[in-house]
Amino acid sequence: MVREQYTTVTEGTHIERPENQHVYKIGIYGWRKRCLYLFVLLLLALLVVNLALTVWILKVMWFSPIGMGYLHVKQDGLRLEGESEFLFPLYVKEIRSRVDSSLLLQSTQNVTVSARNPEGEVTGRVKVGAQMVDVQSQGFQILSEDGKPLFTAEEQDVMVGTGRLRVTGPEGALFEHSVETPLVRADPFEDIWLESPTRSLSMDAPRGVHIKAHTGKMEALSQMDIILRSSDGALVLDAETVGLPMLKQGTPGPSGSSKEFYEICVCPDGKLYLSTAGEVTTCEEHSHICL
Numbered sequence: 354m355v356r357e358q359y360t361t362v363t364e365g366t367h368i369e370r371p372e373n374q375h376v377y378k379i380g381i382y383g384w385r386k387r388c389l390y391l392f393v394l395l396l397l398a399l400l401v402v403n404l405a406l407t408v409w410i411l412k413v414m415w416f417s418p419i420g421m422g423y424l425h426v427k428q429d430g431l432r433l434e435g436e437s438e439f440l441f442p443l444y445v446k447e448i449r450s451r452v453d454s455s456l457l458l459q460s461t462q463n464v465t466v467s468a469r470n471p472e473g474e475v476t477g478r479v480k481v482g483a484q485m486v487d488v489q490s491q492g493f494q495i496l497s498e499d500g501k502p503l504f505t506a507e508e509q510d511v512m513v514g515t516g517r518l519r520v521t522g523p524e525g526a527l528f529e530h531s532v533e534t535p536l537v538r539a540d541p542f543e544d545i546w547l548e549s550p551t552r553s554l555s556m557d558a559p560r561g562v563h564i565k566a567h568t569g570k571m572e573a574l575s576q577m578d579i580i581l582r583s584s585d586g587a588l589v590l591d592a593e594t595v596g597l598p599m600l601k602q603g604t605p606g607p608s609g610s611s612k613e614f615y616e617i618c619v620c621p622d623g624k625l626y627l628s629t630a631g632e633v634t635t636c637e638e639h640s641h642i643c644l
C-alpha cells in the first residue's frame with residue numbers, strides 16, 4: 354500500500370520530497386499462492402468427478418423425465434414394466450396388470466395379502482403357501498363375470514349359487530352330515546350311487562321322494578333290511594311287471610290248480626311267500642313257512 358502525503362504550499366515555494374518512502378504491494382505471493390492454486394485445481398477435479406459420477410448414475414438407473422428405468426410416474430399412480438422384487442412390505446391401494454398381460458405374484462415361501470382397518474387390525478387375509486391356501490375372513494365369496502355369486506362361505510352356512518354342482522372325483526362326494534338339495538342327478542349314460550358304507554341312508558321330503566331311471570334300472574342293495582314305509586298313505590308298485598324272484602315257494606296246491614300261477618301270501622310278521630294259485634286261496638295251507 355502506498356502512502357501519499359499532500360502539503361499545501363504557496364506558489365513559488367520549493368519543497369523537497371523525502372527519498373525513503375514505504376511502498377506496500379496488494380496480493381498473495383510465494384508458497385501461499387502456489388497452495389491456493391493447487392487447492393482450486395483440486396476442487397475443480399472433484400467437481401468434474403462428481404459431475405461424471407452423477408451422469409453415470411443417471412445413465413445406469415435409467416432416470417428420465419417420466420420416471421426411473423421401468424418405473425414410470427403417472428398422474429394416476431406408478432407403472433412398472435417387467436419383473437420386480439420387493440424386499441420390504443408394499444402398501445398400495447390397487448394393483449392391476451396391463452390389458453394384454455396377466456398379474457403374477459411369486460415368492461419362494463408364501464404370498465400373503467392382508468386387509469387392515471384404521472386401527473391397524475387385520476380384517477381379512479389370504480395366504481398362498483406351498484401346501485395350502487388359507488383365507489382368514491368373516492366371509493368368502495366367488496362372483497361370476499356379471500356379478501352373480503357362485504360360491505359363498507360364511508360361519509353359519511356355505512352356499513353354491515350356480516345352477517349345477519358337478520363332482521368329478523372317482524370316489525364321488527363325501528358328506529359327514531345331512532345334505533339338503535332339490536335334485537341329485539348323474540351325467541347322461543352314467544350311473545349314480547347313494548351309498549352309506551357303515552351307517553343307514555335316509556331320504557326325507559315333505560312332499561315325497563321321486564326316484565327315476567329313464568333308460569336303465571334302479572337297484573337298492575343292503576346287507577340287512579330295506580324298509581319302504583308310508584306313515585299316512587299307501588305303498589304303490591306301479592309297473593308292467595313286478596317280480597319277486599327270491600320269495601320262498603310253498604308246497605304244490607290241490608289237484609286241478611294251475612302250476613303256472615301263484616299268489617303272494619303275507620305272514621303276520623310281514624314276510625312274503627308264494628303259493629300255487631287255486632280256485633280259492635291256498636295261503637293257509639302253506640302258512641307253516643311263517644313259523
